[in-house]
Amino acid sequence: MSKPERSGQTRDRLVELIGELSGQQGLEPARQPQDSARAGHSCAAPGSVGLLGPGAFPCQPPAHCLHTCLNHDAGQVETAGCAWLRQAAAGQLDSAQLNHGRCPRGFQTAGQPIQVNGRNGLLLAVHDARSPTPPLAFQWLARTLERVAQLLDENEGLANEVLRSYEQLNLLFDFTQRIANLTEVEAIERVLLERLAGLLGARRVLVVAPDGQRRQYDVSEDALLSTGDVHASEALLRELLPYVDGTRRSRTVTVHGTGQARALIGPLVRLDDNVHVVLVLRPAEAAEFTSGDMLMLESLLSFGGQLISNSEIHERLRRMSLESTRALVAAIDKKDHYTSGHSERVGYWARLVAERLGCSPTECQLVEMAGLLHDVGKIGVPETILCKPTRLTTREFEVIRQHPAMGYEILKPIASFGGVLDGVLYHHENPDGSGYPLGLRGEEIPLIARIIHVVDVFDALTSTRSYRAAFTTEEAAEIIRKEAGTKLDAGVVAVFLELLPELRTPARLARGSHVLSEREATHAQR
Numbered sequence: 001m002s003k004p005e006r007s008g009q010t011r012d013r014l015v016e017l018i019g020e021l022s023g024q025q026g027l028e029p030a031r032q033p034q035d036s037a038r039a040g041h042s043c044a045a046p047g048s049v050g051l052l053g054p055g056a057f058p059c060q061p062p063a064h065c066l067h068t069c070l071n072h073d074a075g076q077v078e079t080a081g082c083a084w085l086r087q088a089a090a091g092q093l094d095s096a097q098l099n100h101g102r103c104p105r106g107f108q109t110a111g112q113p114i115q116v117n118g119r120n121g122l123l124l125a126v127h128d129a130r131s132p133t134p135p136l137a138f139q140w141l142a143r144t145l146e147r148v149a150q151l152l153d154e155n156e157g158l159a160n161e162v163l164r165s166y167e168q169l170n171l172l173f174d175f176t177q178r179i180a181n182l183t184e185v186e187a188i189e190r191v192l193l194e195r196l197a198g199l200l201g202a203r204r205v206l207v208v209a210p211d212g213q214r215r216q217y218d219v220s221e222d223a224l225l226s227t228g229d230v231h232a233s234e235a236l237l238r239e240l241l242p243y244v245d246g247t248r249r250s251r252t253v254t255v256h257g258t259g260q261a262r263a264l265i266g267p268l269v270r271l272d273d274n275v276h277v278v279l280v281l282r283p284a285e286a287a288e289f290t291s292g293d294m295l296m297l298e299s300l301l302s303f304g305g306q307l308i309s310n311s312e313i314h315e316r317l318r319r320m321s322l323e324s325t326r327a328l329v330a331a332i333d334k335k336d337h338y339t340s341g342h343s344e345r346v347g348y349w350a351r352l353v354a355e356r357l358g359c360s361p362t363e364c365q366l367v368e369m370a371g372l373l374h375d376v377g378k379i380g381v382p383e384t385i386l387c388k389p390t391r392l393t394t395r396e397f398e399v400i401r402q403h404p405a406m407g408y409e410i411l412k413p414i415a416s417f418g419g420v421l422d423g424v425l426y427h428h429e430n431p432d433g434s435g436y437p438l439g440l441r442g443e444e445i446p447l448i449a450r451i452i453h454v455v456d457v458f459d460a461l462t463s464t465r466s467y468r469a470a471f472t473t474e475e476a477a478e479i480i481r482k483e484a485g486t487k488l489d490a491g492v493v494a495v496f497l498e499l500l501p502e503l504r505t506p507a508r509l510a511r512g513s514h515v516l517s518e519r520e521a522t523h524a525q526r
Contacts, residue, residue: 047128052077053091053121061085064126068105084109091120185311189268192304193217197280200264200293206237206279207268208244236260240279248275253298255289264289266297269305271312321416325369328376335378336386342459347371349455349496349503356495357451367448370423374452377407377424401436404428423448427456432486450489454480454496457488473500 050062061074065085070076077089082104087093088111103109108127113120178191193205194217207215214237237244239258243265247254253266264280278301282289329343350371354364378386381403385396392400408425411417426449429435431442445453461476471479477497484493 047125049123049125051121052085052088052124054119059089061089062124062126064107064128068107088122088124091122093122179307183311183314185308185315188304188308188311189215190217192300192307193278196297196300200280200282200289200296201286202264202280202282204261204281206281208237208277208279210248210274210276236281237279240265244277244279247277251275253294253301255294257284257288260284262286262289264293264297266294266301267305268301268308271309271316317416321369324414325372328379329372332375332378335381335383342463343372343375345459346374346452346455349459349499350451352499352503353451353455353492353496354448356499357447357492359447363448366419367423367451369417370420370427370448371452371455373407373411373417373420374424374427374456375403375407376410377403377405379410380406401428405437420448422446423452425449427452429453430487431489434487445489450492454488454492457483458496 048063048065050060050065052059052061059074059077061070061077061081065081066072066074069082069085070080077085081089084093084103093111101109103126110125110127112123114123174195178195179188182188182191189207193207197203197205197217203218205217207217209215236258239260240256240263243254243256243263247265247267251267251269253264256263256265261284262282264282266278266280268276268278270276278297280297332343333341347368348371351364351368354367359367381399385392385399388396404425404427408421411421411424423446425437426440426445429438429440429445429449430453431445431450433439433441435445458476458480461471461479462473464470477500480488480493481497484490
């Protein structure tokens with residue numbers, strides 16, 4: 001239920017109560033407009049009461065006024081009402097003028113200010129001239145209604161708090177759903193602040209980082225502000241800067257206003273205790289922020305700050321994992337300069353194949369990591385074998401065949417590498433069962449290993465080794481095409497060969513693919 005609906009119910013309940021209490025005291029109550037408009041109605045009681053003023057809109061004039069001045073139509077207060085009645089309806093009449101006085105029609109009057117829905121109202125009593133001064137019953141009625149109005153206001157306040165709590169929970173639920181698949185901090189922050197600003201009726205949100213950098217969102221357009229708006233925001237921010245610094249120190253939500261806007265300011269505490277200050281802005285002519293708004297901002301910034309911090313931790317760990325991976329790859333390259341860059345290319349191309357096969361972003365990332373690390377076990381292979389300029393003996397080849405298992409053992413204790421272990425251990429398995437280390441067949445071989453195997457073979461064929469020159473791209477493509485289904489997975493080979501034309505583009509070459517550069521594409525002999 002909206003606030004206007006609740007306010008209307010508060011006013012209507014007061015009018016009903018006036019009727020009940022007035023009847024007990026021999027007074028005629030205020031009437032609803034549809035009742036007072038009935039022709040022929042007259043005042044049976046010597047006195048009547050009504051409720052007027054901004055807090056009682058639409059006003060309910062006393063029955064005497066309706067019958068005598070307003071032709072039974074409360075809507076004619078502004079046109080047919082006396083000066084006192086018009087002033088009372090506008091909330092501009094001093095009740096002292098009414099007490100023990102007479103209106104222009106000669107009726108005795110009395111008035112008592114009361115609060116209705118947080119706004120000024122006036123309880124007005126009118127008596128026939130022949131009647132004595134309004135009795136104590138009216139004063140009792142005014143005191144009773146004033147207390148009831150306070151209770152109704154408190155009830156409305158509780159209703160507002162319940163509604164705001166519901167809105168807050170709804171926002172948390174919606175926010176949680178929308179960020180379920182988001183991993184970037186910037187995207188999470190945008191969703192949080194735009195939903196929050198929309199609920200608070202704000203047009204603009206500013207975020208000030210600890211280093212003074214500012215991020216600005218225009219909620220109405222769901223985009224960053226234009227340059228002109230940025231200049232306007234800079235002027236506003238200069239006025240609010242002292243409050244921004246205070247919020248960063250105190251970490252409390254505050255409300256402030258300037259000639260340009262109303263501002264609700266709160267702390268967004270991120271990783272490493274970095275406090276980013278959020279300013280939710282309304283136009284200067286808009287409604288003031290309430291305590292409920294402050295509580296909502298405080299709760300949601302606390303919740304959002306935790307989510308953003310978790311994402312920042314995840315990103316930090318991801319970077320550490322990637323850096324560790326590249327360090328291991330660099331160690332391999334230092335041992336075997338003939339294959340320098342091999343792991344980088346295998347990782348990059350393997351990811352492209354995984355994407356073309358429809359793997360999820362997470363799976364594609366694991367494929368790339370496995371490609372980077374697939375030869376990490378070669379760290380345990382003696383350099384005399386690894387860099388031997390002639391063909392390997394049977395015994396030496398058996399040592400080389402141990403590198404998948406050694407790589408598996410090296411990475412197994414590292415929890416963050418758990419998803420790449422299959423790719424490292426099985427990337428030399430063949431569909432016909434002739435591979436190693438376990439002789440797996442067909443679908444028994446994990447997809448991540450099948451992808452790496454195809455890319456690994458292609459890059460090995462097109463790389464110069466100590467004992468042979470590199471094959472051309474066309475020659476290598478023909479070799480893996482012939483081995484599809486026996487030594488290499490046929491589906492992966494087909495996808496990789498489809499990708500070869502795209503790998504010739506400048507964007508792909510920029511990733512360091514020396515194999516497909518024009519310089520290396522010349523025919524080479526075995």
